[in-house]
Amino acid sequence: MEVSMKKHRHTTTGIIMLGFFLGAVTGTIGLLLPISVKPGCKLDFFDALFVAMSSVCVTGLSTVNIGQTFSAFGQVILLFLIQFGGLGIVTFTTLVLCLVRQRITLADRMLIQNAYNLDTLSGLVRLTMRILKVTLTLEGIGAVGYAFVFVPEFGVKGLWYSVFHAVSAFCNAGIDLLGGNSFCNYADNIMVNLVTVFLIIVSGLGFPVYWEIIRVARPHRNKGGNGYARKMNLQAKIVLVSTFFLIMSGALLTLLFEYNNPDTLGEMGWGQKIMAAFFQSVTLRTAGFATISQEAFRPSSSLVYLVLMFIGGSPAGTAGGVKTVTIVLLLASMFANISGKKDVCVMHRKIADETIRRCVAIVTFSFSVLLVLTVTLLAVQNSNFLDTIYEMTSAIATVGLSRGLTGILKPAGKLIVTLTMYLGRIGPITLALAFNGQNSGEDFSYAGSKVIVG
Numbered sequence: 001m002e003v004s005m006k007k008h009r010h011t012t013t014g015i016i017m018l019g020f021f022l023g024a025v026t027g028t029i030g031l032l033l034p035i036s037v038k039p040g041c042k043l044d045f046f047d048a049l050f051v052a053m054s055s056v057c058v059t060g061l062s063t064v065n066i067g068q069t070f071s072a073f074g075q076v077i078l079l080f081l082i083q084f085g086g087l088g089i090v091t092f093t094t095l096v097l098c099l100v101r102q103r104i105t106l107a108d109r110m111l112i113q114n115a116y117n118l119d120t121l122s123g124l125v126r127l128t129m130r131i132l133k134v135t136l137t138l139e140g141i142g143a144v145g146y147a148f149v150f151v152p153e154f155g156v157k158g159l160w161y162s163v164f165h166a167v168s169a170f171c172n173a174g175i176d177l178l179g180g181n182s183f184c185n186y187a188d189n190i191m192v193n194l195v196t197v198f199l200i201i202v203s204g205l206g207f208p209v210y211w212e213i214i215r216v217a218r219p220h221r222n223k224g225g226n227g228y229a230r231k232m233n234l235q236a237k238i239v240l241v242s243t244f245f246l247i248m249s250g251a252l253l254t255l256l257f258e259y260n261n262p263d264t265l266g267e268m269g270w271g272q273k274i275m276a277a278f279f280q281s282v283t284l285r286t287a288g289f290a291t292i293s294q295e296a297f298r299p300s301s302s303l304v305y306l307v308l309m310f311i312g313g314s315p316a317g318t319a320g321g322v323k324t325v326t327i328v329l330l331l332a333s334m335f336a337n338i339s340g341k342k343d344v345c346v347m348h349r350k351i352a353d354e355t356i357r358r359c360v361a362i363v364t365f366s367f368s369v370l371l372v373l374t375v376t377l378l379a380v381q382n383s384n385f386l387d388t389i390y391e392m393t394s395a396i397a398t399v400g401l402s403r404g405l406t407g408i409l410k411p412a413g414k415l416i417v418t419l420t421m422y423l424g425r426i427g428p429i430t431l432a433l434a435f436n437g438q439n440s441g442e443d444f445s446y447a448g449s450k451v452i453v454g
Contacts, residue, residue: 027052036074055081057425060174060288060400067177086171086318142166145195169199174288174400187291200287204313212236239314242324250281263296284308286320288400320398326359396424
């Protein structure tokens with residue numbers, strides 16, 4: 001039975017890897033169709049592959065101007081790719097099976113269980129459908145909010161803009177149809193800022209946190225309910241606290257480093273400074289929209305942004321990066337070692353050793369890929385170091401922010417960034433599944449030996 005479970009876990013990772021890859025290939029073929037581009041526009045294979053992979057991996061980097069290059073048909077393809085990439089192959093597979101009234105087999109249920117790192121096989125299909133309902137509801141709310149701005153400005157086309165940008169924001173894609181300048185023209189628009197920030201934050205929390213918030217809140221609605229003492233689980237606590245800390249830290253450091261920079265916040269009033277700094281901090285959580293050109297930020301700010309992008313959002317959501325929980329547990333492990341404690345504890349809860357090993361594997365993999373492919377891109381492009389490391393961190397964490405390097409990438413450079421986006425999207429997921437609370441199956445151990453470290 002243990003061998004069977006191990007084999008199925010490997011099958012799950014293979015399905016996820018293949019699913020994202022086939023999604024990108026299908027999207028590339030669709031974008032290369034003449035009907036997908038506007039008259040007079042040309043799209044070569046490298047650009048089509050880059051944009052398709054960026055959409056499926058919900059990154060947001062683009063080598064072409066999306067709004068000026070793609071027709072309505074091409075934009076629909078991009079929207080589908082973004083939604084597919086945001087929810088993932090597992091959710092879409094379950095949806096299709098439900099729509100065609102196909103029976104959800106045990107293997108399908110185990111696939112869902114592994115993908116969401118759950119402990120039980122009960123209610124998995126219902127959980128997947130809840131995820132779809134929550135996603136569509138929140139995207140609908142976002143579309144309505146955007147419509148108050150885009151419909152008066154663009155007319156009927158504004159409805160399409162509202163839907164597209166709501167999906168792009170919720171899925172943390174950061175792809176826009178506004179001329180390649182993202183939301184820079186709306187830096188002082190309160191509605192656009194609030195709607196975008198709302199969608200990015202709620203999607204970046206992760207679906208399990210939604211259910212936990214609902215679970216804790218439900219007793220308060222019951223008459224005479226005795227559930228006031230019920231508390232959130234550790235996962236939700238870590239996610240909410242770390243998300244708040246990272247967003248506020250990013251906003252405060254942006255204000256500190258950029259408040260007198262004439263190219264970013266310097267010419268704004270204090271109200272707009274705060275709004276722009278808050279938006280920048282939130283969008284670094286793998287969203288990719290921008291109200292300020294990234295090239296204009298000072299090196300000190302850009303270094304902070306590299307860290308925030310690499311961390312990303314939280315597990316089991318639409319965001320990328322190595323995830324907030326991963327970093328919190330690694331820091332807890334470091335402090336436990338420094339203080340000489342035997343166990344790693346967070347909020348008075350012991351963390352399993354296998355979970356810490358999983359965190360180490362995810363961060364080591366992501367950082368190794370980032371380092372190797374950044375060196376490769378520097379050799380190919382001979383580009384500015386800060387611009388390159390910013391681009392590659394944005395790609396590995398599926399953020400979508402760029403300091404202007406994307407538009408001048410050579411064909412080889414496009415392939416390198418494309419590979420980085422793919423590995424950044426599927427790497428942490430597949431590694432997490434590989435360590436999904438299962439033993440290796442080995443019935444022996446090697447003799448121990450001491451080595452010197454540090």
